Amino acid sequence: MGDRVYFFDTTLRDGEQSPGFSMNAEEKLEMARQLARLRVDVIEAGFPISSPGDLEAVQLVAREVRGPVIAALARANQKDIEVAWEGVKYAERPRIHTFIATSPIHMEKKLRMRPDQVLEAAREAVRFARNLCDDVEFSAEDATRSEVDFLCRVFEAAIKAGATVINVPDTVGYATPEEFGELIRTLIERVPGMDRVIVSVHCHNDLGLATANTLSGLRAGARQVEGTINGIGERAGNVALEEVAMALYTRRDVYGLSINLDTTQIYRTSRLLCAITGIDVQPNKAVVGENAFAHEAGIHQHGVLQDRRTYEIMTPESIGLPTNKLVMGKHSGRHAFRKVLDDLGYSLSEEEINRTFARFKELADRKKRVEIEDIVTLVEEELHVAPRVYQLEYFHVTTETRGTPLATVVLTRGGQEFKETASGDGPVDALFAAMNKIAGEQPQLVDYTVRAVTGGSDALGEAVVKLRDGNELAIGRASSTDVLEASAKAYIHALNKLLERRKAWMVAASSWNKEG
């Protein structure tokens, strides 16, 4: 066993399948491209049998993203495995990841299978997958609540059938670090052939122990870590990859393990996921939370001013968060702006720089001091461009105590102007109602939030709007120093996505009809 740890990212599968985090194919592709920049070793792009949309997303990622292995999940049956293969077969380095549960409760209550049937299904699934693909990972779901003797037999069968990676999931986040490390040690000692495969750990965070369990598994000899960015995932989430990476990096004196991840891409990857899903991490989240490198208490500030190492065990730069104290304001030129983008690790085209710089100038006119977080917000919006079906031209809102708020909105579409007025329960409700009138749509407003990107009364406000139309969920985001403007733009962002997706469906349906 070498000292290299492989990072297997399942943000687009285990992360994406949890409530509120679903992504469409383009969003998955955008995220996968960033994961490749982060230099993860494996991207699990989805669970293709779960829906035609997920199959399409996995195919897109497999075709477009070079560098990491692209994996797809399949239950231990032929149909699932065939569809998973359809998803990844065009990848530069494809992997099929097949799994079956091995704990008594899962076998009896969920699968309604006897242990010998489960063992046979595991063996057959791996054999079948190996006929299609050279790289096959096998997972024993709920491994930590399985009987160890049985687990050893299942893993042995999977290895004999050709598995290249053996994954040990703590599916329900039940294990303690000591137990989990011991389990990995036992499996490595007892399962014949375990030294020829990569042993992987996959920890959920139900008891807040996912990072500790993962590190314990690595100390015991595992060499692949499965997890997600920001720790998103089922229930309390999966292990946060950025936490494992920074623990291995910061405490390499203890672990002595090497990683290929470019840790300076961590901050950007985390921000992109927030931008795509519309869900922020908690401020005190380890590594990527807003406060992770902030020092508020006087005594801490004093120490940090003398020497940052008094209260900082890792540098903000090591995760790609520049502490560049260049003051950015309305007199800052292109050169300084470009330097901030470079420091942040963005490589934008000339056209994207031009557009972002123009927005930066607009912002600097309204806000005295533009902070790094403001610039990140502008760039993420620029890179995450929405389809431009409708655009906001003008709005006017009137509101008073005990009066009914009224909003007049002008939107353009294809060069044509549309104007409507509507009332609402509040100014934002009136704005949204006027835009619905123009578009002739009534999407359900699932969520609406506004937050200040930085402090101060001239702070950039960022609005996030989630709209649902049937099964389609779209997230819109926009920022402005005027929260009503940010809200209107975020609403249009989401609405445009819904309209674009409907158009894409109609085009696909009409071509199926022609073919049929």
Ligand code: KIV
């Ligand atoms: O948590 C789990 O057991 C899983 C498997 C499918 C690997 O996500």
Ligand code: ZN
């Ligand atoms: Zn999982």
